[in-house]
Amino acid sequence: MNQALNNSSSVDSQANKKDFEIMLARAMLEKADLNSVLNYGTLTSPNNCSLNRSVTVDRLPFEQTAQAENNIKPDCVKATSDLAVPQEYLPSDKRYDSLIVVAAGKYKINPALLKGLIKAESDFDEAARSRAGALGLTQLMPSTARSLGVNPLKPEEAIEGGAKYLSQMLNRYNGDQALALAAYNAGPGNVDKYGGIPPFRETIHYVKKVTQNADNYSSDFGNPVT
Structure with a gap:
């Protein structure tokens, strides 16, 4: 319109x-x-x-x-x-949609999947800090953020970094969304070690949660989850 x-x-x-x-x-x-x-x-x-x-x-x-x-x-x-x-x-779950679309388009990933990841990681809290030291919307560890060249406490950069890292994991596992999400959560070393999703309760729950979030957000971007 x-x-x-x-x-x-x-x-x-x-x-x-x-x-x-x-x-x-x-x-x-x-x-x-x-x-x-x-x-x-x-x-x-x-x-x-x-x-x-x-x-x-x-x-x-x-x-x-x-x-x-x-x-x-x-x-x-x-x-x-x-x-x-x-x-x-705007409501917190709509606040970063335009940044999500730009980053998802740049790295050729599903914006609903990226938004679902952000929901699971930080619940859209740009100042989120985990006990392990992960920071920002996409909960990047400082070392990972440095390798990606982003400041995880700046929303635009956090989303950019999260999209880039998720894209790297998708490429590493030939587009397998579940394995990419498992690697985002537990690290690719553990995915490689176990030859699939690691048998960690947190990681198993994380993959299911992000996938469900992405399904819920697919209508926000006018496309199905892939």
Whole structure:
């Protein structure tokens, strides 16, 4: 759906402008009927995410190259063709979708699988720290993060690093999703040692959990889990 917002009215106050942006973002992310939202009129993006263009509306899924093409700041989520919405306006499980799509597209992995991994690893908490020392959204160990060239406590880099590492594991195990997830959790050394998913309760549960999460999130990106 590509529909320019009518110029018949405008949002005067900052409060109303923010209300509009929140409604529009949530409507887009939830694939809701946008008619009531469109009646609000014309506005531009908030200054900290401004694209300085007229607002148009797009349905999900997000364009894979949205951020790269439009130079949207990492702390802004592309909810429409011309409107970037600050992350804090969105529910935690929707906050990183545009970054997930960009990273998944770059490394040719399923965005639903990457999102399912993030849910299992950190529950979308960008400051998460495990007792073992893993950090950030994708719970990278500091040594792994260094090898990937990312800062795991920066959401964009954490997602980039997690996508890259998951892609490496998928390539290592010839696209076998279960083995790749097991390697992400327990390390490829253990997968190689046991010739399959290691017999660790945590790892067995992890593979099942991420796979189920990915299935639950597949509709967020308009594609089936593969």
